[in-house]
Amino acid sequence: MLQQGALVGLKVVEFTDQVAGSFCARLLGDAGADVVKVEPLGGDRHRKNGPFPSGVPDPDWSGLFLYLNSNKRGVSLDIESPGGRAAFQDLVNAADFLVLGHNSSEIERLGLRREQLAEANPKLIVTAITPFGLTGPNSGYLGDDLIAISAGGMAYATPGIPDMVGDPDLEPPLRSNTNMAGYLAGVQGAVACVAALLSRTIQGTGCEIDLSMQEAVAAVMPFELAHASYHEAKARRPEIFGVMPNAYLPCKDGYVVVMAVMEAHWRNLMDLADNPDWAELEVFSSGVERARNWDALEPLLLEWTMAHTGAEIAQLAQDRGIPCFPAYTVGQMVDSAHVKERGFMRDMEGPGGQTFKLPGYPVRMERTPWELFRPAPALGEHTSEVLQEWLGYTVDQLTNPGVGTR
């Protein structure tokens, strides 16, 4: 397939054992760059993660690996052996980008700082994504998704508006059961890479990008930080929204957000609820009053939400311009007419003919469109191909215990 991405012609070497670095490199591949994923001889750790199409672990068919590593080629090297390290250095010397994703101590131990790599390739852009960054008092700390989501402020902030903590003793801070910090850091890493590329066109040389997952989490919460910065008070959980109703409530078949903070929305909502007598009470006469008297209002609204399904509430409300919405399951999202019509999910086929889907790309670009032009590589699938094509390696050079060919 002809690649049309904006980064066609640029070379990327990826060496990482975390979601963030893999996702960052995938996004560069999504934009058309020639991305070579360097894996240890035993394979990337995410090959073990699953889920697997047949339900049985298979390193070439881990769902997480497939998602993180499409639009890349795969090379297998033991970079701690002389032969593997030499091949790795040769690849880096030929590359525009080196994307790293490890704990910072591992990057230091392996000698992968830019000053140690770029003498032979001053144009090299090194992007290191680590839990706490390469510098600063906590830079040596180990971390993963839970640690970054916690130390970046997002776990404390969850559940977020308009969801609320019931009993703080029973509800500690919460993480989503996804690799969210990895994706947040990955996309910011890709931004940093392309920004560095534009800088390189001005000044001619590359640079070292030091991206902290902790900061990548904090960076996507400007509104939450604004509360701390402008109120000068600790943002306590739970905090009720200042204007009501903007509430997350149970309904007949699940949960629904009911948002009617504007007076017109509130009146429309009361119309839908058949204008009960209490709608006229002084204590509910404005959004601020309704927030102040939320303890009285909530059970009254619950009578209405519990009498309807989430879909009914959303339909009735959205028809009147009130932004209400039910909690979808993953299946409801995947099967929705909206997702189908936009073609967001991509069809995949497993080794035994199993069919399944993976999410596509959230951006549509008119002239440089995204395509899934290459599935994730099998372990060592492109070692020979890439070392020959990028570096002109001979068969002799490929025969080395540090170089994993298939």
Added chain:
Amino acid sequence: MTALPLEGVRIADFGQIIAVPYTAQMLAWLGAEVILIETEQRLTTRVWPPFAEAEPGVNRSGGFNMVNSSKLSCTLNLRDPDGVALAKQIISVSDVVVENYSSGTMERMGLGYEDVKSLRPDVIYLSLGAFGRTGPMKDLVGFHSVINLFSGLASVTGHKGSHPRIMGGLFPDAFSGCYCVLALLEAIYHRANTGEGQHIEVAMTEALGGLLPEAVMEYTLDGTEPERVGNRHREKAPHNVFRCRGDENWVAISVEDDAQFLALSQAAGNLGWAADPRFSSPEARLKNQDDLEPLIQEWTSVLDVPEVVEKLQAAGVPAGPVLDSAQVLADPHMVARGFVQSPEHPEVGQRPLGAFSWTVDGGRPGIARSAPLFGEHNQKVIQELLQVPDDEFARLLKNGAIS
């Protein structure tokens, strides 16, 4: 210090609320000249809390000031033909247009992509929508909560046996904004190589849908819906937050192998844990975390958060504090790294905010200036840049095309 990549690039910012304002702010930090086009008749974050010292005012909102730093503010009435004409003039001297009005709004004002392309054939034009600009739900109003709920993210977030929860931090806006910045930088690079502009469309629901590959795969393989598991993990245990001394203080601890668990046991002064057959392998710990977590909780509950973090990190166990927003802005590590910056604002003084999450050769590409006052740069933009003469400027001010 590396050259700022967007010096000389001009952005016309029609951003609303957070997502696109945040996008354009990142472009401003990268050196672009960002002209924020505001309409007095439909202000959002400027008139929403949090306000400095809880005192309302169009220049006092943290929600506005934290996503509009380093920009120029130009206040045009886009319901007035003269205001729209000025917006078109700004676009004709801009490289990039970004907007996230409701679907169809820019088109109704005559500022849609096709209109703009005739003014500026190589324009890069980005539209972001909660549900995107196509599909049966394109007109739905969607705030961050709706995006959490539709995308399925809420369904994988929540305590065990409890209902779906909404992630905190209004992050769908900023996360989608990062995709916008990525696409725009790619488009700017493409234009530098080819001379071509283009249209870009981003759907916030899809940015979030991309967080759930495993759940989507499992559902489409055999209809399995994910269970909510609190802070637990499918392969690691212990993997949770634990209470420490004091009120509302927690530490996050994540252990993935026997070596880390042995180190945790040693750090906690209880080697019995590692010897206990219930906890002697990753599989055993996963199975018996209901027994294990209270033991760890008992140890952490009499210690301060930093004490636990330092002990565990020194022993090689991944651990971190659960920080709230105020603690994030005061965190000595992030402050030392330059993540927290405090530009001076003429009305509200210095307010700390979060900059880029990365440094470049050790320096932080960052915030040049605080957010603009309402209409602060009308003269600079309309008179100096667009060369509108004095008498015409006075007329536009008088008839309300400029606020």
